[in-house]
Amino acid sequence: MKTAQVRLLNRLGLHARPVAKLVKISTELPSHVRLIKGEMEADIRDIYSLMSLGAKYGETLTICVEGDREDEALAMIQGLFQNRFGEEA
Numbered sequence: 001m002k003t004a005q006v007r008l009l010n011r012l013g014l015h016a017r018p019v020a021k022l023v024k025i026s027t028e029l030p031s032h033v034r035l036i037k038g039e040m041e042a043d044i045r046d047i048y049s050l051m052s053l054g055a056k057y058g059e060t061l062t063i064c065v066e067g068d069r070e071d072e073a074l075a076m077i078q079g080l081f082q083n084r085f086g087e088e089a
Contacts, residue, residue: 001064001065001066001070002064002065002066002070002071002073002074003062003063003064003065004062004063004074004078005060005061005062005063006060006061006062006063006077006078006081006082007058007059007060007061007081008055008056008057008058008059008060008061008081009057009058009081009082009084010057010084010085010087011057011087012057012087013054013055013056013057013059014050014051014053014054014055014056016051017085017087018080018085018087019047019050019051020047021080021085021086022035022044022050022077022080023044023045023046023047023050025044025076025077025080026044026045027045028076029069029072029073029076030067030068030069031065031066031067031068031069031070031073032065032066032067033045033063033064033065033066033073033077034063034064035050035053035055035061035062035063035064036061036062036063036064037053037054037055037059037061037062040052040053044077061081063077063078065077
């Protein structure tokens with residue numbers, strides 16, 4: 001299992017567009033990936049659980065990856081967060 005913390009840098013937080021990108025990338029990964037915010041946890045393959053996190057700009061989330069190609073999966077998810085999911089600064 002691999003974990004890493006990321007900061008949500010896009011202005012609108014974890015809204016529909018970033019969530020859709022997470023779900024899309026999850027279809028390319030053989031690993032099971034979860035996002036954790038405090039006591040709440042969401043599977044990145046589940047749009048509704050991701051939206052229920054209510055993650056806002058500046059909050060820190062934990063990425064938890066289990067399974068095949070963990071390093072690759074972690075790097076891909078971290079990249080989305082670092083690049084603000086492709087949104088303008």
